[in-house]
Amino acid sequence: LELYSGFANNPTDNVAHFAHLGGMLFGFFLIQYWKKDRGSFY
Known part of the structure; x- marks a missing residue:
């Protein structure tokens, strides 16, 4: 819809x-980048 508009x-x-x-x-x-680094939270 946004692309058409x-x-x-x-x-x-x-x-x-x-x-x-x-x-x-x-x-x-x-968000994809944040989900990739879930194991290295300090």
């Missing part, structure tokens, strides 16, 4: 859809 040409839409998608991808990879 990013490509849809709607002049009244004031949302940075691709920035939200980038944040979602960054958060996903950050």
Whole structure:
């Protein structure tokens, strides 16, 4: 839905859809990185 909204040409839409998608991808990879290092908690 967010990807479609990013490509849809709607002049009244004031949302940075691709920035939200980038944040979602960054958060996903950050969580994957955190899950990888679960055994080395001090």
